[in-house]
Amino acid sequence: MTPRRDGLALIARFGPPLTIAILAGPVVAGLLGTVLPAFGYLPALGGTAFGLDAFKSLLAMPGIGRSALLSLATGLASAVLSLAIVMVFLAGWAGTRSFARVRSMISPLLSVPHAAAAFGLTFLIAPSGLLARLVSPGLTGWERPPDLLIVNDPNGLALIAGLVVKEVPFLLLIALAALPQIKLVETRALAASLGYGRIAGFLYLAWPQLYGRIRLAVFAVIAFAASVVDVALILGPTTPATLSVRLVGWMNDPNLSMRFVAAAGAVLQLGVVVAALGLWLVLERVFAALRNAMAARGLRLRRDAGIRHAALGLMTASGIIVGAGLVALGLWSVAGLWQFPDPLPSAFTLRAWTSALPRIAAPLGTTLWAGALSTLIALVLTLLCLLRERDTGRTVGKGALALIYLPLVVPQIAFLFGLQFLFLSFDFVARFPALVLAHLVFVLPYVFLSLSDTWRAFDPRYEAIAAGLGKSRWRTLIAIRLPMMVRPILTAAAVGFAVSVAQYLPTLLIGAGRLPTITTEAVALAAGGARRTIGVYAFLQMLLPAVGFAIAILVPALLFRQRRAMQA
C-alpha cells in the first residue's frame, strides 16, 4: 500500500472524531441536562429525587395545550406550504429561463437572518405598515391605521407567513444542489413524449428521487419551525404564545423553581417536534400513495398552466416580500416624521443611527468575533474531514450525514437549555469561548454541507500531477488546491458567518444575556414599538451576512481577475 505517513494525513485523522464530538456532544449532553431536571433531578437547585412534579406544574400552566398545539400547527403548516411551493415550482419550471431568473433572485435571500426577515414582514403587513400606506386612503379609506390584529394574530398566520418566506429559499437551494444528480432533461423528454404535463411528469418520475435527497433538510425545517423562538417573538401569537416562546420566559424567570417547569417544557417541546415529524411521515405516505394512484391511472394533467403560474407567482412573491420588507426596515431606520398614511417619510434623518451607534459597538464586536471564530473553526474541521475522506477512500455514508443534520433536527431549545445547566456547573456560561462553541454546533453543519460536494468534485489529477512534480501534500494543498477552491471555500465561510450572525437562542442562553449580539438586541426590541431603532438593528443584522457574501464574490474575482478559468 501507499505509505501515507505525512503530517497532513496525521492531522486529518483528528478531523472526523473532533467533528463528531462537536456535532453530537453538546446535543447529547444538553438533552441529558434537560431531561434530568424535567424529572426533578437538579442537585444545584435542591432537586435530588426523581418525580413528575415538574410535568404536573407544566400541565397546570394556563393555555399550555394551546401553546403546544400552536407550535405543532405553525411548524407543520409552514413546512407543508414551503415544500409545496418549491416542489410545484421545480416541477413546472426547472430547466427554463424563468427558473434561472427566479433562482438568482431567491438565492441571496438565504443569507437574510430569520429575525430581520420577520421584522421586515412586520413593517410590511402591519396595520400601519408599508402595504397599508400604499393603498390608503385611496383604496381603503383609512385615515389612521385600522384596528386589526394582523401581526401576532392568535392563530399564528403571520408566523406561518414569516417562516414560509424564509424556508422557501432554503429548500429551493437544497433542492437545486441535488437536482444535477437526477436526469432532468431526459426525464422531462420521456414524460413529454408519453403525453404527461410538465408537473405530472416531474412528480411521477423525478420528484421521488429528488425528495429522497432533500428529506433530511425538510426534517430540519420542520424541527426548526416547530420550535423557533425569534420569529415567534416577532410575528407569533401572544395569548398564549407558542410553546418555545413561553419556555424562554420560564428559563429566564427570577423564580429558580421555574427552571424545573422550563425543563419539563423543553421535554414537551421535544415531544412536539417528534409529533410533527411523525405526522410528516404520515403525510409523506399519503402524498406518495396519492401520486402513485394518479400515476397508475395514467393521469396526464396536461392543462397545468394555471398551477405552474401560481407556483411561479408564489415563489416570486416570497422573494418580493422579503426584499420589500428589507426596504421598509431601511426606510424606518432613516425616517424622520412619517405620518399615516404617507407612503414615504416626510423627512429623513440619521438620528436613529447616531443615537444607536454607541450602544451597537459592543454587540457588533461580539457578533463579528463569534461569527469569524466559529466559521474559521468549522472551516478547518470541514477541511480535515474532507482530507481524511481521501485517505480512507470513504465518503460520509447515510449515518454520518444524519449526524451532520443532528443539531438541525433536534430542536435547539431542547438541548441548549440543558447545555446551559451544564456550562453553569463548570462556570462556563456567559464566556466568549462557550458562545463560540454554541455557535459552532450550528455553523459546522452548514459549512460542511456547503463545501463538501464541491470539494469532492475537484479533479484529483491536479494533485497527482503535483505529487509527480515532487511536491508534498502540504505544498499541494497550499499552492494548488486551496487557491483553486478559494471561491467555494469563501462561499462556505459566508454561509457559516451568516448562520452565526442569525443565532438567537444559543446566544441568549449560553451568553446568559451578558454577551449580546446584534441579533439578540434586535429581537429584544420586538416587544417595544421603537420602529426606528428596530430598523437600525434589523438592517444591520441583514447587512452583515450580505457583506460576507459580497466578500466571497469579490475577493476571488479580484485575486484572479487575469485568470479566465477561475471566473464564475
Added chain:
Amino acid sequence: MNDLRLDAVSIALDGRTLLSLSARVEPGETLTVMGPSGSGKSSLLAYIGGFLAPDFHASGNVFAGDVEITALPAEARHAGLLFQDALLFPHMSVAANVAFALPASIKGRAARLERAEDALQDVDLAGYGDRDPATLSGGQKARVALARTLVSQPRMLLLDEPFSRLDAALRAQIRDLVFERAKAAKLPVILVTHDEADATAAGGTVVRIGGAS
C-alpha cells in the same frame, strides 16, 4: 540513467483482478499498454505514480533503477504525468505553472522564472510566460504541460492517453514532440492508450489487457 521495472504488479477492484504484469522499460523506450476503457490501464499508472484510490487492491513492486519506488510516497517517486487534459493550474500564469515544477534546488524567484522561460522556449512558446493558461490553444496547453513535466526532472514519464483530445494534425505533432523529448532525456515511458496509431508511433513493446475477459 535508470530503467523502470514492474515486478509482478497486480491490481484488483472488488475482488476482480484487472491486470497483472511484469515488464522492463529501458531509458528512452516506451511500453504501451492497450485496453478498452474500464480495463484498469489507468490504475496501473496510478499505482506506479502513488495515487491509486484506496478502494483498489494492488500488489507487486516497481523499481526505478535500484530504487523501489513503491516504498516511497507519491511526491518522492518523481513520476512525470501527462493526461488527456493538459491540467495547467488555472490560477497561475503559464510561467508560474512551469516554475512550480522546478526542483527546490533552484533558488531565487528570478532564477526560477528564467528557467521556466527557457523551458517554454524549448517547446516553441517563448514569450508566453505571462499568459493566462485559459487563453492558450489546445496544442499550446499540451506543450506547456510537457515543459512543466520535463523541468521537474522526473525518473519516468507516465502518459494516460495524452493525445486523445487533440485533433488529428496536432496529435501527430505533439506525439512526436513528447517521444522525441523523452528519448532525449532518456526517460522510460509507459503509455496507456486505446489508439493503435499511438502504439505505432511509440515503437517499443505493446501489452494488451482486459480484452479477452
